[in-house]
Amino acid sequence: MITVLTYKKLLLSIYILLCLIIICKISSANKLRKRDLTSCLVDVQGKKVYPNDPEYNSDLIDENTRVMFTPSVIIYANIVADVQFSVYCASTLNMSISVRSGGHSYEKYGTIGAIVVDITNLNQITINSTAKTAVVGAGSRLGSIFYALSQAGFLAPFGTCPSVGIGGHALGGGYGLFGRKYGPASDNILSMDLVDPTGRLITVTADKYTDLFFALRGAGANNYGIVTSFTFQIYPTPPKVTSISLKYNLTKIQTLFDTTQQLGPTLPDDVSFSIVIDIGSVEFQGVYLGSQSSATQVMSQFVSLSQPTSNQFTEESLFDSVVRWGFQQSNGTIYPYHSPSNFKAKSFYVKPPGLSAQGVQSLVTFMTGLPTTCPTYAVFDLYAGGAATRIAANATAFVHRDVFHSIELFTTLTGDNTTNAQCITQLNSFGETFQSNYTDYSCYQNYIDRDLTDWQNRYYGSNLPALIAAKKIYDPNNVFGYVQGIPLA
Numbered sequence: 001m002i003t004v005l006t007y008k009k010l011l012l013s014i015y016i017l018l019c020l021i022i023i024c025k026i027s028s029a030n031k032l033r034k035r036d037l038t039s040c041l042v043d044v045q046g047k048k049v050y051p052n053d054p055e056y057n058s059d060l061i062d063e064n065t066r067v068m069f070t071p072s073v074i075i076y077a078n079i080v081a082d083v084q085f086s087v088y089c090a091s092t093l094n095m096s097i098s099v100r101s102g103g104h105s106y107e108k109y110g111t112i113g114a115i116v117v118d119i120t121n122l123n124q125i126t127i128n129s130t131a132k133t134a135v136v137g138a139g140s141r142l143g144s145i146f147y148a149l150s151q152a153g154f155l156a157p158f159g160t161c162p163s164v165g166i167g168g169h170a171l172g173g174g175y176g177l178f179g180r181k182y183g184p185a186s187d188n189i190l191s192m193d194l195v196d197p198t199g200r201l202i203t204v205t206a207d208k209y210t211d212l213f214f215a216l217r218g219a220g221a222n223n224y225g226i227v228t229s230f231t232f233q234i235y236p237t238p239p240k241v242t243s244i245s246l247k248y249n250l251t252k253i254q255t256l257f258d259t260t261q262q263l264g265p266t267l268p269d270d271v272s273f274s275i276v277i278d279i280g281s282v283e284f285q286g287v288y289l290g291s292q293s294s295a296t297q298v299m300s301q302f303v304s305l306s307q308p309t310s311n312q313f314t315e316e317s318l319f320d321s322v323v324r325w326g327f328q329q330s331n332g333t334i335y336p337y338h339s340p341s342n343f344k345a346k347s348f349y350v351k352p353p354g355l356s357a358q359g360v361q362s363l364v365t366f367m368t369g370l371p372t373t374c375p376t377y378a379v380f381d382l383y384a385g386g387a388a389t390r391i392a393a394n395a396t397a398f399v400h401r402d403v404f405h406s407i408e409l410f411t412t413l414t415g416d417n418t419t420n421a422q423c424i425t426q427l428n429s430f431g432e433t434f435q436s437n438y439t440d441y442s443c444y445q446n447y448i449d450r451d452l453t454d455w456q457n458r459y460y461g462s463n464l465p466a467l468i469a470a471k472k473i474y475d476p477n478n479v480f481g482y483v484q485g486i487p488l489a
């Protein structure tokens with residue numbers, strides 16, 4: 001009996017000793033790794049923020065507060081070489097890395113890496129009016145770019161929210177104002193400077209690294225390297241544009257959708273618009289690239305058929321229309337800032353001829369039935385008849401071409417943790433039913449969603465094999481791997 005007890009004690013002591021050794025090893029490995037990391041990053045000029053620094057927690061707050069990661073360091077790149085050093089260190093220390101541009105990822109993926117490279121300071125914009133091109137630092141925000149371009153008499157097609165970063169936006173598509181005229185932002189990229197997984201800076205164009213040029217324009221978000229600047233095609237701005245707001249009672253929503261299905265695809269490319277369904281209200285929010293008199297004429301049949309309760313055609317400068325539809329003041333558009341909130345969103349695509357009446361009704365019933373703690377709005381962006389639909393699905397990684405509407409369902413979570421979790425469950429479950437009954441299988445990668453099943457095929461469709469092939473060539477060690485990144489196989 002004594003012997004058995006002693007034997008058990010001995011085993012326990014050995015076990016405890018082994019645990020202590022393992023803990024010691026892990027902690028000294030962590031210390032070593034931290035020392036390695038700090039010394040590896042010694043040549044980085046920009047600020048480095050570590051978990052013990054007072055600003056660490058606040059620096060991690062960007063647009064979405066629902067998700068939080070805890071990287072080992074946040075590096076604010078001041079120059080391109082800072083990005084190169086950071087990538088080199090991630091690669092040699094075998095640490096994961098992610099880049100944050102505007103910090104608007106719906107799943108906060110800009111901060112998912114152990115090393116986070118924030119490129120906010122790479123925000124120079126240089127316009128070549130003769131060539132009609134602009135070189136845009138990948139950390140620039142949409143509002144600042146719109147402002148700089150408009151001052152020089154140009155525009156490019158980007159989304160409406162001024163604080164979104166061009167980095168994530170253009171690499172995942174980027175659809176919004178002027179989308180029917182010029183397609184998604186990604187279709188307007190002429191070249192990109194990219195720091196590859198070894199830390200080398202390369203220029204990617206249609207002629208150089210052709211397969212990478214294909215992959216980055218739609219599937220470039222933290223998959224193949226860090227884009228430090230874009231060269232965009234830009235377009236002369238008309239002297240005046242016209243912002244169009246048509247408001248409807250929720251009870252008349254079907255008339256609006258019927259009209260959109262009948263006339264939307266035939267409207268000139270100069271008209272781009274979204275239908276926004278909010279609690280109890282429906283609004284057509286659009287821009288016409290031309291004068292008010294011309295806009296009124298172009299839209300007359302649409303207005304008379306859809307019967308809005310009010311209609312407003314406002315002739316203004318291009319930049320004022322950007323300010324209007326960004327729902328910011330002018331200053332907040334030129335110098336955008338974050339508005340952090342707790343949110344979750346779902347994405348759907350609808351093929352021509354558009355969403356059925358039952359689909360519209362199902363969406364409205366869902367939205368109006370949600371608890372008040374999770375207010376939800378839906379945005380329908382019209383692609384039909386526009387530039388996006390005239391490019392082949394395999395011309396770039398942005399596969400979503402034969403599309404009538406892109407739909408975003410956006411829920412703000414204002415309750416306690418339990419209520420918020422219930423709202424997310426309801427949203428996810430509605431998303432599955434809605435998709436299987438009424439919409440296409442695909443979803444928009446810029447509205448990235450960690451709860452989506454089979455996301456690879458939904459985001460990239462028939463382009464997925466080419467994207468995997470490019471991943472094998474340009475990031476074979478998966479330095480830029482993350483949970484919803486392009487896989488190696």
Ligand SMILES: Cc1cc2nc3c(=O)[nH]c(=O)nc-3n(C[C@H](O)[C@H](O)[C@H](O)COP(=O)(O)OP(=O)(O)OC[C@H]3O[C@@H](n4cnc5c(N)ncnc54)[C@H](O)[C@@H]3O)c2cc1C
Nearest residue numbers: 101102103104105110159160165167168169175221222227
């Ligand atoms: C309030 C709001 C409004 C929006 N409005 C629109 C809209 O009108 N139209 C539209 O199409 N989309 C819109 N979006 C979605 C937006 O386009 C995406 O969330 C986009 O990915 C955000 O880019 P970011 O650089 O701001 O975000 P980040 O969080 O910085 O980056 C998003 C992803 O891209 C990667 N990434 C960022 N920069 C680079 C780079 N330089 N090189 C490689 N990878 C990079 C990041 O690692 C991350 O995975 C909106 C989002 C929000 C939150």
